[in-house]
Amino acid sequence: MxxxxxxSGSPPPELLDRLVARAAQEGLLDVAYTTVxxxxxxxxxxxxxxxxxxxxxxxxRGGIDAVLEDLAQRLSPRILxxxxxxxxxxxxxxxxxxxxxxxxxxxVDLVLTRGFGRRILEATAAIxxxxxxxxxxxxxxxxxxxxxxxxGNALGHNPVPIVVPCHRVLRxxxxxxxxxxxxxxxxxxxRLEGVLL
Amino acid sequence: xxxxxxxxxxxxxxxxxxxxxxxxxxDADDCFQETWLAALRAxxxxxxxxxxxxxxxxxxxxxxxxxxxxxxxxxVAAGELPDAPAPARPESDDGLWDAVRALPPGQRAAITLRYxxxxxxxxxxxxxxxxxxxxxxxxxxxxxxxRLEVQPT
Numbered sequence: 001m002x003x004x005x006x007x008s009g010s011p012p013p014e015l016l017d018r019l020v021a022r023a024a025q026e027g028l029l030d031v032a033y034t035t036v037x038x039x040x041x042x043x044x045x046x047x048x049x050x051x052x053x054x055x056x057x058x059x060x061r062g063g064i065d066a067v068l069e070d071l072a073q074r075l076s077p078r079i080l081x082x083x084x085x086x087x088x089x090x091x092x093x094x095x096x097x098x099x100x101x102x103x104x105x106x107x108v109d110l111v112l113t114r115g116f117g118r119r120i121l122e123a124t125a126a127i128x129x130x131x132x133x134x135x136x137x138x139x140x141x142x143x144x145x146x147x148x149x150x151x152g153n154a155l156g157h158n159p160v161p162i163v164v165p166c167h168r169v170l171r172x173x174x175x176x177x178x179x180x181x182x183x184x185x186x187x188x189x190x191r192l193e194g195v196l197l
Numbered sequence: 198x199x200x201x202x203x204x205x206x207x208x209x210x211x212x213x214x215x216x217x218x219x220x221x222x223x224d225a226d227d228c229f230q231e232t233w234l235a236a237l238r239a240x241x242x243x244x245x246x247x248x249x250x251x252x253x254x255x256x257x258x259x260x261x262x263x264x265x266x267x268x269x270x271x272x273v274a275a276g277e278l279p280d281a282p283a284p285a286r287p288e289s290d291d292g293l294w295d296a297v298r299a300l301p302p303g304q305r306a307a308i309t310l311r312y313x314x315x316x317x318x319x320x321x322x323x324x325x326x327x328x329x330x331x332x333x334x335x336x337x338x339x340x341x342x343x344r345l346e347v348q349p350t
Contacts, residue, residue: 004293004312004343007217010210011229019233028237033202068200077198077241080205 020082024049030076034083035064036090039097040162040185045089046071046079051107052089055160057181074112093162099192102129104163117154119143124155127168130193134172156180162189201240204249205233211250211314212257218294218313219261219305227264232257254314255324258306296343304339311336 023029031053033046044067046054053075056067068079083090088106095101108125110118123141127133133141139151155166161180167189171177179186190196216228235256243252297308303325310321322332 004297004308004340006214006313006315007222007294009213009217011213015226015229016209019230022230022234023237026234028234065203068202072198072200077201078237079200079202081202 017084020080020084023078023080024082024085028078029080029082029085030078031071032080032082032085033068033071034081034086034090036086036093038093040181040188043093043162044068045086045093047086047089048075048109048111050111051109052086052160052163053109053111055089055163057161057185060181096162097192106163108160108163110160110164112159113154113157116142116144116147116150117157120151120154121158121160121164121166124158124166124169125164127165129165130195132168132170132174132190132195135169135177136172138169152178165189168193168195198241198243198245201237204236204240204253208250208253209233212253215254215257215309215313216261216264218297219258219309220264221295221298224261224264228257228261231260231264235260248320251314251316251320251324254310254316258309258314258324261309262302293343297339300339300342304335304342307332307335308339308343 020029020032024032027049029049031046031048033044033054035058036043036045040057042058044054044056044058044061044064045052046056046067054067054071058064058067061067061070072079092101092104092106096104110121113121119142120138123138124133126141127138135148135151135155136145138155139145139147142151144150151169155169156178158164158166158180161167167179167186169177176183176186176190187196212232213225213229216225216232220228232253236253243249294313297305300308306325307321310316310324311318316324318333318336319329321336322329325332325335327335
């Protein structure tokens with residue numbers, strides 16, 4: 001029997017908002033995340049102070065909890081839900097899917113990639129809207145024309161799909177190749193950009 | 198390591214209750230913020246098997262004392278009633294918690310951890326770095342003092 005009942009209640013929501021803001025101010029928010037609805041299903045967007053580090057097809061990646069645990073392990077466990085810090089990401093994605101945006105201005109942080117894989121993604125980021133490249137061309141752009149298999153592998157592990165447009169990389173001859181979230185997503189994106197009818 | 202948001206979701210109500218009980222409603226906001234910022238700062242270095250709940254409650258109990266001291270040092274604006282009764286909350290014992298805040302520090306900490314933080318006596322002992330026996334004694338002494346003060350005559 002408890003002789004003393006604790007006070008009841010929950011912290012007011014605005015107090016939690018202020019907590020997130022202060023955590024960011026004091027450099028304690030290593031990863032801010034939110035979910036974004038899209039025509040391709042729900043996405044988990046997560047940003048470091050330097051930029052967007054992950055845009056995950058959460059269903060494909062085992063759900064939001066799995067995405068967050070992966071980030072906790074690979075980046076930092078200091079992860080908080082902070083939708084306001086990802087407002088620009090949400091806005092640009094909305095505009096892109098509405099056909100009103102052809103390139104993204106939000107900063108991207110490729111912290112989850114390294115070496116040749118990162119160079120592949122950097123080369124991929126430079127492919128303009130509505131155009132495509134072959135795996136071989138992207139490998140050449142990253143400095144090793146022979147490394148098409150490594151290029152495919154790096155693109156398959158693209159942590160920031162859509163924004164780093166790995167859907168614009170096709171097999172030589174034009175067949176689609178693979179895609180991290182499933183091929184139908186790649187087709188949807190290519191249709192949106194007018195590459196496929 | 199568990200993403201911090203999940204720790205926050207799991208324990209925020211508990212931390213809030215400890216802050217309200219231990220710092221009072223006026224200082225609960227400060228206590229809550231400082232507790233979570235301190236936890237976030239230290240979290241990456243926390244041991245894998247750590248008792249996260251007891252860890253958070255212990256931080257909150259310490260931050261409550263800081264928040265309370267901070268207010269005591271600040272001048273009170275004219276017209277402000279620092280001890281105005283909180284809005285009625287039928288299931289809580291706010292009045293009793295006012296009395297807890299007036300206890301000697303050792304008893305105050307033990308009672309707060311035990312009844313606001315819902316820690317077992319053994320966890321209270323670990324939090325305060327004292328023996329189980331000493332923790333039980335502080336809790337018992339604290340309850341005794343409270344009954345003396347609070348019981349209607």
